[in-house]
Amino acid sequence: MTQQQWGRQGQQGFGGGQWGPPTGQRPVAPQPSSRLQAGPWGPPSQAPGAGGPWGGQWQQPSSPLPTPRPPQRGNPVLKVVVAAIVGIIAVALIANVVTDLVGGQRAQGQTTQYQQEDYQVPPPEANPPELPLPKVEADLDRLTKQNKVYDSTVPSPTRCEMTEIKLGTATKTQIKKSMDELTACLSRVWDPTLEQAGLTFVRPVSNVYSTSIQSPCGKIPAGNAVYCAANQQIYLSTTLNQVLPPEVAGGRFVVETVIAHEVGHAVQYRTGIGAAASYEIQNLPKAESLEVNRRLEVQADCFAGLFLESVAQSRGMSQTDLANIRTLMVAIGDDTLSGKPAVVGNHGHGSSRQYWAEMGLASTKVGACNTFVAPATLVK
Template sequence: MHPQGRQQPGPRPGSAQPAYQPPQQAGFQDGYGASAYQGRYAQPARPPQSPRYPQPQAPRYPQAPQYPQGAGYSRPPQYPQWPQPGQPGPFPQPVRKRRSSVSVLIWVIVAGLVLVGSVGLLGALGESTSTGGGTAYKNETYQVPPPDSNPPEIPVPEYRSELTSWTRQNKIYSVSVAKPVRCELPDIDYGASSDSDVESHLNELTACLMRVWGPALQQAGFTAVRPTVTVYTGNPSTACGKAPSHNAFYCSGDQQIYFSHDLPESIPPDLRSERHVVEAIMAHEFGHAIQARTGILAANAIAKQEFHKAGQDSDELDAGRRSETQADCLSAQFTSAVARSLKLTAADENHVKTLFYDFGDDIGSNGKISPGEGNHGSGSSRRAWYTKGLGSTAISACNTFTAPDSEVQ
């Protein structure tokens, strides 16, 4: 079934192609530098050793394995960083549940999203507009919804073939984001502001994110959900497990975004006070929310699970990089859309590009992880996808799942 409830893009599997057993629970954290899968998806028989996604004729999934909440990430000596993934633990077999009760928790541990942000420089952002004249802002008739603490469940694939079609031929790629879009968000000093002030600021930011992405999601036939943003201290329990410090993450368990009050410490000192750096990180997290609402996140998570069970470590890491670099690109498209309204400059944009580069797998680990061996993308790859997002309003430009391997290192 397609994420919107209709037949999904591409040929519908026939009766000969077995369906997935819907997961009872699943959770992911997708963050700046790493993502930890912690869900329950159906357990497949060992799939063929193909270089990419599982074959459509794969057998039915009778039971679902459970991943641990996620291993910790080591931090480089220069400044705090989100963790690097560890080895999953044992997979106990949960009780099967009906699809109607499926709860997909995709914890996007945006841990250290210190992604190469997307601060749009006005020149690269195309159309310009001003409140006093010129090009009118787009999406002005869109009614921004309030934060939704009880959203509808995210789409989960039923058929093996959907793992590929939902990520590569998703209907979201058929639409574009509007530009320019109004975003009246004042600057804030994260280091000097209280947690409550930061939380209020970030929740206002989601209104801008919805004004850009809500109409595009609806045009493609998806349900747009505005997440809440919670600023936390310590390591509180969430629907996706314990929240990590120095991080921000999207949790698909409750479809909300979490922001650690000490996250700014994970940003290189020379970038901490620059404009739109933290906002670009949050836009990356919102990118994972877009993936969740379109079915991309769940489809990719199941594919990663299969790769792991089959011992296809390089393919599992590749799937992670494609998801993270896509979120980088979507972050940039948001920045491009609101750059005129926020009066972002070319210098602002370059600061965010540097941020995403610095938090690449290779750069953030001080070279301990080589390009193509991490799960979030090299500094060069993340910066390149952020740059690509700045230069196009077509969401298809952010289709990292069809990009050659050389572009998602």
């Protein structure tokens, strides 16, 4: 498959909205052949991971969504003890991140020694190299569950200097400038991380749009952000703020989180995770297909968290900023956007998206974001 053949298969949006599963004929299950089928992975109407509109109006959840915990097994008493320990550890990790980063310095009050200070940021790549694709069925698990990038560590802390903007008031020119500065920061973090695994990161070209536009991955609706695998570029709508709750849309780190999620998809496709997952999405039964899509999406949330942790000191992240990120992740959950608490969507419930974003914020290890081996309860 060439990049030109991707079509909507390679379009990954930030919010799931009401898209749900593709309509039409159910994809055919993989044949027992050891080699993947050649050519496109199905017609555009069956495209997995399409980054459709957010859908509906944002609704305040009736009660705060809980952060999901690992599944409980074995002795009932042990279950309670383990759950309590896991909860304490999770809270402690996030608390340590905030304590460590607020004020722009590490603990002990030492002057920050930023990593990658001699890194030369490359220009955005308009003609990127071809994406790695699975060749045999054994590649699917190898790329999604045992990818060599999971052994890598993101450099932290790293410097990130960018112009802060607010969607809704900033001009297209201002948004474009800020996005380009942000992709430079993302390159500083992800380029050396992929290099550790012998892989190649590509700094994506950023595009700003207002009304729906046409792309190599199909039509991109307004009010969203999208990564397109066909040209390996990212897109941000100037009207994205209109589908977010006001207290979130006006806060810091909204644009950073959204774009870091989309570049998280770029990381997935540059490592082969994205293509392998897309093949599975296209060929599995509906319920399994949706679950794989959610694993792909919440992993991008976790990758965004890794980046935000890396640049938090440089950007002066505060406890208020961290709370805003948590609220944002809940706000773009399938359940929140649809207003249906029990919905089975393709991006994940707000609690799952928040959980994985926090997993990234609490770590520098890419393996912490291996959502493809996580229990199904953590990717609901």
